[in-house]
Amino acid sequence: MPEGKILVVDDEQRQREIYRDILQSEGYEAETATSGEAALKMLAQNRFDLVITDLNMAGMTGLQLLSEIVVDDPTIAVMMITGYPSIKSAVEATRKGVYQYLEKPVDRDTLLSVVDEVFQRLATLRRTIIGDSPATKAMMRMILKVAPSAHTVLILGESGTGKELVAREIHQHSPRRDRPFLAVNCAALTETLLESELFGHEKGSFTDAHQMKRGVFERAHQSTLFLDEIGDTSLGMQAKILRVLQEREFFRVGGTEPLKTDVRIISATNRNLEQRVKEGKFREDLYYRLNVIPIICPPLRERGDDIEILAHHFMRKAALVAGRRVEGISAEALAALRAYAWPGNIRQLEWAMERAVVLGETDGVELPDLPPEILQATSAAPPPAGIAAAIGTAPAPPIASGPEPIITEGSWEEHEKAKIMEALQRSGGNITRAAQLLGMTFRTLQYRLEKFGIKRP
Ligand SMILES: Nc1ncnc2c1ncn2[C@@H]1O[C@H](COP(=O)(O)OP(=O)(O)OP(=O)(O)O)[C@@H](O)[C@H]1O
Ligand SMILES: [Mg+2]
Numbered sequence: 001m002p003e004g005k006i007l008v009v010d011d012e013q014r015q016r017e018i019y020r021d022i023l024q025s026e027g028y029e030a031e032t033a034t035s036g037e038a039a040l041k042m043l044a045q046n047r048f049d050l051v052i053t054d055l056n057m058a059g060m061t062g063l064q065l066l067s068e069i070v071v072d073d074p075t076i077a078v079m080m081i082t083g084y085p086s087i088k089s090a091v092e093a094t095r096k097g098v099y100q101y102l103e104k105p106v107d108r109d110t111l112l113s114v115v116d117e118v119f120q121r122l123a124t125l126r127r128t129i130i131g132d133s134p135a136t137k138a139m140m141r142m143i144l145k146v147a148p149s150a151h152t153v154l155i156l157g158e159s160g161t162g163k164e165l166v167a168r169e170i171h172q173h174s175p176r177r178d179r180p181f182l183a184v185n186c187a188a189l190t191e192t193l194l195e196s197e198l199f200g201h202e203k204g205s206f207t208d209a210h211q212m213k214r215g216v217f218e219r220a221h222q223s224t225l226f227l228d229e230i231g232d233t234s235l236g237m238q239a240k241i242l243r244v245l246q247e248r249e250f251f252r253v254g255g256t257e258p259l260k261t262d263v264r265i266i267s268a269t270n271r272n273l274e275q276r277v278k279e280g281k282f283r284e285d286l287y288y289r290l291n292v293i294p295i296i297c298p299p300l301r302e303r304g305d306d307i308e309i310l311a312h313h314f315m316r317k318a319a320l321v322a323g324r325r326v327e328g329i330s331a332e333a334l335a336a337l338r339a340y341a342w343p344g345n346i347r348q349l350e351w352a353m354e355r356a357v358v359l360g361e362t363d364g365v366e367l368p369d370l371p372p373e374i375l376q377a378t379s380a381a382p383p384p385a386g387i388a389a390a391i392g393t394a395p396a397p398p399i400a401s402g403p404e405p406i407i408t409e410g411s412w413e414e415h416e417k418a419k420i421m422e423a424l425q426r427s428g429g430n431i432t433r434a435a436q437l438l439g440m441t442f443r444t445l446q447y448r449l450e451k452f453g454i455k456r457p
Helices: 013-025 036-045 062-072 087-095 108-125 134-146 163-172 191-199 235-247 273-278 284-290 306-322 331-339 345-359 372-380 386-390 409-426 431-438 442-452
Strands: 005-009 029-033 050-054 077-082 100-103 153-157 182-185 224-228 264-269 293-297
Touching (some): 005 013, 005 036, 013 108, 029 036, 036 050, 050 062, 050 108, 100 108, 134 293, 163 264, 163 293, 182 191, 182 442, 191 235, 235 284, 273 284, 306 331, 331 345, 331 372, 409 431
Parallel strands (some): 005 029, 005 050, 050 077, 077 100, 153 293, 224 264
16 A cells, blocks of 8 residues: 555645545545645644645645745645646746646546655655664664653764654654654744744733744644754753643743643754753753653764765765766775765765765766865875775774864864855755755754854845
């Protein structure tokens, strides 16, 4: 049976029922919504993988719905079907990240083949944990072990090691998987905005509170809430979060009714929380509440052969997105990838491969296609240690004794910032497009813009 849940949105009853029936007859799980507004409500309650929407509808249009979905959960694919196709709406839909734009009438075979293709693409592009090094396997085992319970999990690891991916994976393997996973980046918002994002607010509770708003503690009821960059919260906010964890209830800002919530909390940070507790910057009681089960995301340099597996995976993914044929990675390029220290970890590798695919001129990834920081580090590296290394009997030298990485953690941030600025320039300030160029989700890019304080040109 095909995997994947589909939501069909059309204000015409006959249309939506036809599509739903075709999809169901092929074994897809399909439901219908009568408007964009109704669709958003359903998406807030249930996990869907694909939304098929009409373009012209009373109330919210298909394009408006698309924008909302892309911002809310970029892992959901959207297909648009219209009886009134125009270049303008097709271009706009494409810019906003639509997967397919089809003209009515759509017959059974077309619908099924397009849906099948969308699911195949999703399977390749969907972020799943890849790698089978002992370090990655141990991490996977932990994920599978903790997923079934509602225990609080703290994910620790350097920048770009897959902390968010791990959080999503735990949710996917948990009994809560049918409800949407919600994430908040605690470092990306001001104190006031974070408070209202977490707890919501009552109408009129502050100047801009024109309407009541539900916070994520409320919306993630019976689901999973991911508190990203928790190490960056203020002591005041920590006290407020601690209260929810202890009482399992909270107040909206300006509210007087206590609200109950059954939410599973997963938090993550790349900071050393124990150190911050010692320095008085992080509450010890909250640390213990969050750290019920710690999961550590190992840095890429400790994942052995995963580098090769991941490099090939990212190469294929980038080739698919760029519509290019790329067959493989040369031995020299692979050796350089292995020798490098990866301060930006898996995200940095992903970008390196995207860059190589986009800039490369042959049908494979060659050494010169790699980014300069990797080439410099390679040329600075000492030659392999004699014959023992060549026949593979010598153990790999420990990282600490190798050459210093040319890019340090700090300068990688600068590098990342520069890449984001460049992508924004190229996209003319369009975040969706820039995110595509960077191979990031819209959300991630938004987080990073806020984190680095970058203003759109
Ligand atoms: N094991 C993996 N297999 C495939 N892709 C991965 C893996 N780990 C991470 N990635 C990819 O690497 C990128 C970075 O991962 P993610 O955003 O989860 O890291 P992070 O630890 O949250 O980073 P940061 O500290 O910068 O927030 C993402 O595009 C993610 O899909
Ligand atoms: Mg992250």
